[in-house]
Amino acid sequence: MGRYLSILRRHRRAQLVGTLALTVMLVPVISAAQGPRLKLPDFSALAQKASEDVDISLDTGLLGLAARFMDADDEKEKAVKDLLTNLKGVYVRSFEFDSAGQYNRSDLDMVRRQFSDPGWNRLVGVRSRREGTDVDVYVWMDGKKPGGIAVLASEPRQLTIVNLIGAIDLDQLRRLDGELGIPKLDLERKKDKDDQEEEQ
Amino acid sequence: MKHEHVDETNDPRNEPRDAAFEDALKQAFRAEDPGAAFTQRVLAKAREERAAQQSGRPLSAAAFGQASASVSEVSELASSEVFARQSIDASEVSETRSEVSARPPARGRSLSATRKLIAAIAASLTLAAAGTQWMQHRRYVAEGERARAQVMAALRLTNEKLNIVHDKITEREHAR
Numbered sequence: 001m002g003r004y005l006s007i008l009r010r011h012r013r014a015q016l017v018g019t020l021a022l023t024v025m026l027v028p029v030i031s032a033a034q035g036p037r038l039k040l041p042d043f044s045a046l047a048q049k050a051s052e053d054v055d056i057s058l059d060t061g062l063l064g065l066a067a068r069f070m071d072a073d074d075e076k077e078k079a080v081k082d083l084l085t086n087l088k089g090v091y092v093r094s095f096e097f098d099s100a101g102q103y104n105r106s107d108l109d110m111v112r113r114q115f116s117d118p119g120w121n122r123l124v125g126v127r128s129r130r131e132g133t134d135v136d137v138y139v140w141m142d143g144k145k146p147g148g149i150a151v152l153a154s155e156p157r158q159l160t161i162v163n164l165i166g167a168i169d170l171d172q173l174r175r176l177d178g179e180l181g182i183p184k185l186d187l188e189r190k191k192d193k194d195d196q197e198e199e200q
Numbered sequence: 201m202k203h204e205h206v207d208e209t210n211d212p213r214n215e216p217r218d219a220a221f222e223d224a225l226k227q228a229f230r231a232e233d234p235g236a237a238f239t240q241r242v243l244a245k246a247r248e249e250r251a252a253q254q255s256g257r258p259l260s261a262a263a264f265g266q267a268s269a270s271v272s273e274v275s276e277l278a279s280s281e282v283f284a285r286q287s288i289d290a291s292e293v294s295e296t297r298s299e300v301s302a303r304p305p306a307r308g309r310s311l312s313a314t315r316k317l318i319a320a321i322a323a324s325l326t327l328a329a330a331g332t333q334w335m336q337h338r339r340y341v342a343e344g345e346r347a348r349a350q351v352m353a354a355l356r357l358t359n360e361k362l363n364i365v366h367d368k369i370t371e372r373e374h375a376r
Contacts, residue, residue, distance in 0.1 A: 054353065054357065056350045056354045058347060058351060058354070062347045065340075065344045065347045066344065066347035066348040066351045069348040080351065080355060092353075092354045125365075126364065126365050126368035128368060135361055135365050135368075137362070151358060151361045151362070160361055162354065162357060162361065
């Protein structure tokens with residue numbers, strides 16, 4: 001009887017060790033699997049306060065469908081269609097308020113924490129205390145290629161989170177200059193200067 | 201005034217009158233040969249009717265009229281009221297038969313009705329399929345247009361925020 005119990009205990013211990021080992025092995029796999037897609041929190045409280053609420057969630061299938069409905073004869077739409085071929089997802093949450101101070105910076109904390117995951121790099125960020133504007137641009141790198149970008153913009157009366165997934169070519173985005181009013185951004189060069197300025 | 205009830209059933213004076221009435225009835229209902237010609241005519245009509253039924257062709261109203269006339273002829277042979285009544289029934293039957301014969305043949309009519317039913321079902325199915333297809337296409341177009349509008353809105357919003365970054369960086373450059 002005693003021998004039987006000891007075998008049973010040993011078996012249970014082995015099971016426990018196995019489960020722990022599996023968990024330890026799976027943690028990095030799970031975190032890496034999160035990839036460039038941000039987990040956006042439930043902003044229902046903010047949505048109730050907002051005068052305008054934008055919630056866009058487009059996966060690969062819907063982006064393909066959208067691309068089919070782009071007018072190939074229209075230069076602007078043709079450029080967007082070209083951009084869409086590399087996109088795998090477009091997720092946007094934006095709130096516009098009638099007055100300032102309707103949200104806290106902490107509302108974005110859960111989103112900001114995700115940028116500490118490996119893969120995410122802060123590309124550029126601007127802050128204006130006078131205007132109360134804070135915009136950060138992050139890039140998720142898939143090896144040496146960008147696999148997604150995220151833009152966090154908090155303004156006095158507007159809060160916006162943009163998450164574009166896919167091999168986004170920043171040059172291609174720049175080529176949309178004039179088409180969607182996207183400016184020519186020399187982001188990498190500016191980023192270095194900006195960082196130096198912040199350090200000073 | 202005293203009313204006397206008279207029972208006529210047992211009145212011996214009635215007996216000769218009853219006997220005469222019975223004789224008259226016997227005379228009227230006696231069997232009489234209608235003649236060979238009549239038999240021939242009846243058989244001929246019966247054959248004609250059978251042939252018409254086998255070919256699916258309706259019997260002409262004239263033929264039925266003749267048949268009923270033959271029956272009337274039989275009725276003329278009897279002078280009693282009962283026989284006359286039978287003759288009226290026979291002519292009613294012949295009228296009903298002529299009405300039936302005026303309709304298209306039953307088999308042909310049922311075939312035609314089946315074809316009409318199949319055609320109606322086929323038309324309904326085609327319409328339903330076309331309707332479903334059209335609804336699906338409309339839904340597809342609506343989804344596509346909505347996705348397109350969302351993409352444009354998302355890119356416009358992204359552009360707007362990138363513009364803020366660009367403006368700030370440009371401002372700093374000019375300030376130096």
